[in-house]
Amino acid sequence: MSDTAGPERAALAAPAGKPTRRRAPLWQSRWLGVGFIAALLVLWEIAAASGMMPAMSFPRMSAILVTWWDLIISGELLGELGPSLWRMFAGYFIGVALRVLVGLLMGYVRFFYSLLEPITEVLRPIPSPAYLPIVILFLGIDDQMKIFMIAFASFFPVLLNTYSGVRSVDPVQLQTARTFGVAGWKLLWQIVLPASSPYIFTGMRVSLAVALIVMVISEMVAASSGIGYFILSAQRGFKIREMFAGVLTLAALGYVLNRLFLVIENRVLAWHYGYTQQQRN
């Protein structure tokens, strides 16, 4: 057993990371898509400037961008974004925490699965805006209502995702834990939760998109602040450039959130990518 340093070191797999990719030519790269977006914006500008479209509801892109910039500088947009983000994240994290907890219980204890699976199936297909009026009835139109809506909407669509993550935990890992005397809550926390985290993260990404949608909808229906409120009231006040600026803000927000999520996911699940890549080889 003195051979450790030699051949086995050489046998080490490459550290976790993405496989090296050959540089794609320009017409297959990401820049193609970026260029396409730029071309569409230019087309917009031309269409608006030439009067092909009604100027009232279709301002020039350059004017929209200037308005957007002014709204950012004046702090008005950020002032609307603050309450929106607070509602979204509060609802999202409550929804995710509950979902993980209930999903783990459903996957781990048969009783909870039998108890909760039917009601999940009944409630899940209801589009979340449909129960907005009911929630307003009970919680009013304040932040509570929006947070509840967001939590509720990001809870159901992916609950079963967590459940199937729990069901897919390798029985060898569970048996290993048992031979070391790990059972009950400890098993759930130390083995089941990390082992099903790839599934949980997939669910969390879906939930994030849903949370954004429900945030905007609930603010459009009943609010006196927030980005959804801003867009709708801009449209009602014929401030069309402001309306478009609000939509662009949402696009940017969605993009940043998704990027951020991917960065976190890549860090937390680095072991998963490395492990599955090694399993495939």
Added chain:
Amino acid sequence: MTDPARSFLRIRGLCKAFAAPGGTTVALNGVDLDIERGSFVSIVGPSGCGKSTLLQIMAGLVAPTSGAVFLEGRKVETPPPSVIYVFQQYTRSLFPWKTVERNVAFGLESRESLSRQAIAARTQELIGLVKLTGFEQHYPWQLSGGMQQRVAIARALACRPAVLLMDEPFSAVDALTRVGLQELVRSLWRELGLTVVFVTHDVDEGVYLSTRVVALTRAPGAVAADLPIELPHPRNQITTRELPQYLDYRGRLLAQLFADEGLVAAEPA
């Protein structure tokens, strides 16, 4: 063969039947065994003869249909703290989200009320014992098969078990790595005074490693042969395997397995 009164691990009338499509499959059919403290017992047999099931029942991971296993007179029903099971599939048994260090510390953290420093020291000691110093911060899937199985062995030994149950632990590694692992397990067994029950389908491996080899019949498994292996210690991968007694044990066990399988040992002339 072994005096039952001194028996450390006692197996009595062990039967195990599984539900299978169209009825039940009997995996074990009345196995009796007495295993002495400090012995190295290999269990050989054709695949599907229930050797792994026998080991899992001994580990308290699977309940027998009838019969029982007693460890120092106490019936085994849940995994006993002094018995650790080492799985054949190390890639699945090691936790891929934990580093080598955290994997080795797993049993210590969950079982004993040790201080953080004591756990770290013990973990380091075990990593050194299986010659993986320098790989503490690697993940198991970054290591070769032989190294991964050594992580699993270190993890098992960290909580000072009295009994190590090993289920075909070296069947997934190449021949040279296997020799290295055999030597490692034999030296750990001698140094630490362990009792090892080692399931393998390889008669040579069983004879070379053990103080006793038990052959099971084709399913439903029952004891077909039980040979004490009286080869001198220390053993040597080359010279021990050339000893006439070694060849004799090997021949008798292979003859038993071949007869059981309906195979003939010689080609027709």
